[in-house]
Amino acid sequence: MPDPAPDPAIAFHAHDHAHCCGGLIAEAEAIAASRSVRLTPVRRRVLEILLEEHRALGAYDVLERLARDGFGNQPPVAYRALDFLVDQGLAHRVARLNAFMACTHPGHSHTPAVLICRLCRTVAEAPGSRVRAAIDAEAETAGFAVERTTVEVLGLCPACREGAR
Amino acid sequence: MPDPAPDPAIAFHAHDHAHCCGGLIAEAEAIAASRSVRLTPVRRRVLEILLEEHRALGAYDVLERLARDGFGNQPPVAYRALDFLVDQGLAHRVARLNAFMACTHPGHSHTPAVLICRLCRTVAEAPGSRVRAAIDAEAETAGFAVERTTVEVLGLCPACREGAR
DNA sequence: CGTCTGAACGTTATGCTATAACATACGCCA
């Protein structure tokens, strides 16, 4: 499947964030329904928390916010919800940061490249198809069968790049 | 700089391992000397430990082996040596595994793609130039300035792929 | 030679990340 057309790195652009969150929650609902899995209150709230900012949050950051809202305040509560979201492709784990981010275009089979701004910590997803193709080619040469890929890029987002001048 | 020519994913092939280790230690010595940094006994031993197998080792695994050899047995001892090796490009951190591996072709400026076999845990480096080019292209589109990349691939190495049939 | 200095190392203590294991509650449906 090709990369989705619209706005790959939306996190880096000015946009109607309430609308972008609302839309993604609605998409998540639809996806969950179509797969007969349950987007329970905790899971939904965790997704909302991740969507509140385009930044990666640690599990304990999520947990703290959950606890404030009256959900359980022990680590497994957060980890289980996060694992669910990651399994369903509604969120991604950012290995480099030991943190999690909402997926901004769920429902597409994608192997995203995560762009992480080292100054403002904003994270965005770039289309990963071409990167993935390059990886597949190299793996092929080595006789290696690719199953999952992690592509994470540390650098400066457009705004911080300007500011850093 | 292009990817080094010889044997990108040596870890997956039968090879004279003693020779490969010895050669890499010698290279490390030369690199350290040329940069006026010191490959001290602890650092050298940590590199040897990483080289003993083509697998990624956790810091505490390294530490345990260090302690056996009479070096300090507290975490900072291992982490400091590992950080040094990573800084000098003599080792890589594998974010996905929270672990470390020896670099099999140090001294080249490379952005490696790490191939991780999910069955035997062997890790190898594939040339990352083409992958890096693809990343650069996507980042350019997003207006993002790339500084460092993490490319890690989980799957099956040639041997385990055979066995899995 | 002495001593100064900065790098490396040893040690204590602590913080952050993640999961095992078990108990409780809930939803579904036969």
Next chain:
DNA sequence: TGGCGTATGTTATAGCATAACGTTCAGACG
């Protein structure tokens, strides 16, 4: 309505990483 599978709550612990401080050591320089 009783049974079953899924989800949640809770306790405890395991695994990964670093701050801070004191000591040691190698090399520079008078």
